[in-house]
Amino acid sequence: MAYTFRSALFSLDAERAHRAAIRALAIWGSLGSVFSSDMVESPIQLGGLTFPNRIGLAAGLDKDAEAIPGLFALGFGAVEVGTLTPRPQPGNPSPRLFRLVEDEAVINRMGFNNGGIDAALARIAKLGPRKGLLGINVGANKDSTDRVADYALGVGKAAGHADYITINVSSPNTPGLRDLQSRPALDELLAAADAARAGTPIFLKVAPDLDRAGLEGAIRAALDNRIDALIVSNTTISRPPLRSPHAGEAGGLSGKPLTELAREKLIEAAEIAAGALPLISAGGIDGPDEARRRIDAGATLVQVYSALVYKGPGLPRAIAKALAR
Numbered sequence: 001m002a003y004t005f006r007s008a009l010f011s012l013d014a015e016r017a018h019r020a021a022i023r024a025l026a027i028w029g030s031l032g033s034v035f036s037s038d039m040v041e042s043p044i045q046l047g048g049l050t051f052p053n054r055i056g057l058a059a060g061l062d063k064d065a066e067a068i069p070g071l072f073a074l075g076f077g078a079v080e081v082g083t084l085t086p087r088p089q090p091g092n093p094s095p096r097l098f099r100l101v102e103d104e105a106v107i108n109r110m111g112f113n114n115g116g117i118d119a120a121l122a123r124i125a126k127l128g129p130r131k132g133l134l135g136i137n138v139g140a141n142k143d144s145t146d147r148v149a150d151y152a153l154g155v156g157k158a159a160g161h162a163d164y165i166t167i168n169v170s171s172p173n174t175p176g177l178r179d180l181q182s183r184p185a186l187d188e189l190l191a192a193a194d195a196a197r198a199g200t201p202i203f204l205k206v207a208p209d210l211d212r213a214g215l216e217g218a219i220r221a222a223l224d225n226r227i228d229a230l231i232v233s234n235t236t237i238s239r240p241p242l243r244s245p246h247a248g249e250a251g252g253l254s255g256k257p258l259t260e261l262a263r264e265k266l267i268e269a270a271e272i273a274a275g276a277l278p279l280i281s282a283g284g285i286d287g288p289d290e291a292r293r294r295i296d297a298g299a300t301l302v303q304v305y306s307a308l309v310y311k312g313p314g315l316p317r318a319i320a321k322a323l324a325r
Contacts, residue, residue: 014097014106022067029070039075039131040317042324046278046300047201047228049163052132053077053320054295058231058282058303059137059166059205063113065120072131075317080303081120082137083168086153088116089141092173099309100244100255104286106306108235109251111173112139117157124161135203136162142174148189156196165200167193167227170207170234172252181206183217190225201228208233208258208265208283215265216272229278231303232269233262236283255306259284263297270298286311288322295323 012020042053056078057071065081072079091113098107114120117138124134138154140147151167158165169180169189180189193202204227206218222230235252242257262283269279281299285291286307294302302323308315 010099010101013095014099015094018061018097022062025062025067025070027070029067029073039072039077040320040324042320044300046280047164047203049133049201051077051301054301054323055291055316055319056080056135056280056301056303057316058305059083059135059168060108060110061305061308063110064115065123065136068124068127068130068134074313075320076132077320078133078135078163078301080135080137080166081124082114082166083112083139083171084114084117084120084136084154084158085112085139085141086117086144086150087141088119089113089143096251098246098249098251100242100246102243103247103255103257104307104310105242105244105253105255105257106309107246107249107251107253109173109249111142112171117154121157121161133163134161135164135166137166137168137205139168139171139174140177147177147180148192151189152192152196155193155200155202156198159196159198159200162200164203164228165193165197166203166205166231168205168234170205172207172209172235172237178207178209181210181214181218183221186218186221187225190221190227194225194227203227203229203231203280205231205234205282208236208261209238210265212268212272215268219269219272219277223273223277227277229280229300230269230273231280231282232266232299233283236261254283255310256284256286259286259290263290263293266294266299267297285319287315288319291319291323
C-alpha cells in the first residue's frame with residue numbers, strides 16, 4: 001500500500017506531491033487513534049526536555065503546522081514545523097522543489113513560503129494532547145528591514161505553544177540569511193531570542209557548508225547565549241557528483257548525497273563542543289544504520305525529512321526501534 005501511495009505521489013510534480021502528502025497526513029491525524037499505533041518509547045533527555053525517542057522530523061515538511069497529529073502517528077518522538085515567519089510570504093517562484101530520484105535526493109529553493117506564524121499558532125492552539133514534543137522553527141521575512149527583530153518576535157510568539165524553538169539561520173534560499181551565522185550578528189540575534197524565549201528551550205540550526213572556524217564561532221555564540229542544542233545541519237549548496245537531470249538546479253540539496261558531509265560536520269561539531277552543547281544530527285539519514293552512526297558520532301537525537309520521500313512512512317518507527325535497542 002505504501003508503494004502504491006508513493007507511486008501516486010511520484011506521478012505528480014514535487015511540490016504538488018508535497019501538498020498531497022500533507023493533506024493525507026492531516027486527514028490521517030484527524031482520525032485519531034483509529035489508525036495510530038503506539039510510539040516506540042526510549043526516553044532521552046535534552047535541553048531540559050524528555051524526548052519519547054531519538055527520532056524527530058526536521059522542519060520543512062509541515063511548514064504551516066497542518067498535519068501534526070498525523071506526523072506523530074508515524075512514530076516521531078518530536079515533530080518540528082515551519083519555518084514560520086512573522087508575516088505570510090509566498091516564497092520563491094515555481095518550480096522550486098525537485099526530486100532527484102536517481103540520487104535519492106531533493107533540491108529546494110522554496111524561500112520560507114508560509115502563511116505566517118499567527119495562522120500556524122492558531123492551528124496548534126486547537127490541538128489536543130500531543131504524543132511527542134513539538135518544535136517550532138522560526139525565520140525572518142525576506143523583505144524584513146530588521147531580521148533580528150523578526151526572530152525575536154517569532155520566538156516570543158512560539159514560546160507559549162512549542163516545547164522547543166529552532167532558530168533557522170542556515171537556509172540558502174533567503175538572500176543574506178546565512179550571514180547571520182557569523183559573529184557578531186549571531187550574538188545579537190541569539191541574545192534577542194534568549195530575551196524573548198520565556199523559558200522555552202532554543203535550538204540553533206546551522207549549515208553544513210560552514211568551515212571549521214565558522215562552526216566554532218557558531219558553537220561559541222550558542223554557548224555564550226544559553227542556547228540549549230545545535231542542529232547539524234541544514235541543506236547544502238555544495239554539489240557532490242549527482243546523476244539526476246535536476247542536478248544543476250539552484251537551491252539547497254538534501255537526501256542521500258548529503259550523508260557524508262553531514263556526518264563529517266557532526267563529528268567536527270562534537271570535537272569543538274566537547275560535550276558542552278547537545279547535538280542533533282540531520283542530513284542524509286536514510287535508515288537505522290546511519291542513524292546509529294550519528295548517535296555514535298556524538299548526536300543525542302537525529303532528524304529526517306528527505307528520506308521519507310524515498311523510504312516511506314515506516315522510516316521513523318524503524319529508526320526508533322533500532323535506536324531503542
